[in-house]
Amino acid sequence: MTNQMLEPITEQTYYLNMGPQHPSTHGVLRLFLKLDGEYIVEADPIIGYGHRGHEKMAESHLYEQFLPNSSRMDYLSGLLFNHGYVAAVEKMAGIEVPPRAEYIRVICAELNRISSHLLWFGTYIMDLGGFTPFLYCFDDRENILDILDHVSGSRLTYSYCRFGGVAKDLDDEFISATRQFIERLRSRWDDYHNLVTKNVIFIHRAKDVGVINRELALRFGCTGPILRGAGVAYDIRKAEPYSVYPELDFEIPTGTAGDALDRYMVRLQEMEQSLRIVEQALDRLPDGPIKAAVPHKVRPPKGDYYFAVESARGALGFYIVSDGTSYPYRLKARVPSYGNLQVLTDVLPGTLVADTISILGSIDIVVPEVDR
């Protein structure tokens, strides 16, 4: 079916193109659905509408020049991509990062993770037809964007990390604003739970919908909240600790059944865990330089390197092959949404059109990240 030639219709089925322009495909994803009434017989996600060739672009850019590209792959968790790319190159070139810079990276990355999850929360409920929580989340998210804007100068596509550190030091205003934000978001949990989590319609829409069990998630290489929702406590921050995460105390929330409700709960609890991380990191923030002395052009030694971080959507890995020059020979980003999206072909058949939206929303894909 991938060649999209429509076979003659002999049964009572028909084809529906959901997307690439559709209110709920979150970007330019196209779902090619074969429907029987409202039930889905076959589903085929077709990607590539947002392909910009980032990986190829890397080959003709200096290591430094590619930095802004990294945050444009996933526009919702740009700092996490920033972090992943920078950390990968640092590992290649053997650059030591000062502890203060590591802490700053973790603080900003976790704030970014919260903002990504908040946006997901809002849009997911909007996919289910509830419009109001969306604006509540955006109100909170706006706060994070302001905080990150203050320190990094941009609100969405950050280029805040540098090889060997970060671009700008945190000031007192940032710290007090972040502490206020932590208070504020904690006071909002009750609202969110009363408005959404306890809503009987929401529970009916999310429970037992789009079950991605442990086996399925592992088979498709799903990571992030999907894998954790299925009960596998796999989080790069714990499994392959990097940066200063080993020094911080946080938990990995997991679900049991792997349905949309589990993924929802996992993400909500992750936001709380991220708040804890930010809080601890702010308390322990050491003094010192924010950037190591790094040569103007990074020239990593020959070889291939892989470094993974946990993005808001799952395991994000950068695989970089160096030929010893200041340009990467090959750069490959292992993005979480790609694996997470493929699982749709197995999960969608047998569900209703309305569930498609719920499942797609609960998987939380960012299409530009899939297409790159």
Added chain:
Amino acid sequence: MAAAWQKLVNFLGPDLTIIVVGLVGVLALVQVNALFLVWLERKVAAHIQLRIGPKEVGPFGILQTIVDGVKLVSKELITPRHVDRKLFMLAPIAIFLPVLVSFVVIPFSERLHIRDLNVGLLVIFAFSTFNVLAILMGGWASNNKYSLLGAVRSVAQNVAYEIPLLLSILSVLLWSNSLQMSVIVESQSNVWNVFWMPVAALIYLICATAETNRAPFDIPEAESELVAGFHTEYSGMRFALFFLAEYSNMLIVAAVATTLFFGGWKSPPFLGFLPVPGLIWFLLKTYILIFVVMWVRWTFPRLRFDQLMNFCWKIMIPLALFHLIVYAGIIKFIR
């Protein structure tokens, strides 16, 4: 003025004059009401969502909908090439006309109704059923899969929810012994029906929300799933007519609820001493009900189609039937 009126009465006869003048009045009411409701909806939604809503055009932005209306009128009516032209053009009219007719029997106050038919309620429900036909026409003629899905959903939903809706009002009719709207109001002189038939009122309101395709039952036009449902292909004034019909339908549904359960034009108990005309009480109650419907819309997510049908067939209909039996017994006992 008086002479012109006399001329009109001589020309049309007294009965016809009332109907013609009444219909013109209704048309004006429907338009103004829709303008007001759209504005109210946006304001209510905005305040629920920590926003301000329209505020630029006129005081509190109340003229915003007029400006929007002008925009819609001035837009090109696009008829896509693949549609069934006749049905496509007929559907917006077909959805709007029955709504208009239903207003004929609504008693706005003791004396202010165009016709007080002895089958008033029947007229309203007969015409409100047309709604489904028009949606099906629009959805089918659009020749668009999203529209078709929306239309099919709408038919299934409206047909299903009409049953508990009618069952819930039967107990009111048993009490009033009449389908005449004014008699129904008079039968609540002592106590409003809502106070001793709260379940019926609740069933009515839930089903009426489903009938008017409002959230959480807005499945036929589920934006996140079906783009815009049955009116995906409509633009300009044709789209506006669907919109107008939706808001006028809300007014009818709320007006009927006011008449059946909330004592129509009668003042609330203990407030009878206030010199407020019946019309004001009636409109006040109606708009409060509409506000509740809006409040619900901006709070809840949408049900899934099968859940909606299950809710109707497995909960609402048995409940309404049981309610009817119990209240039939009670009314028999009281009389």
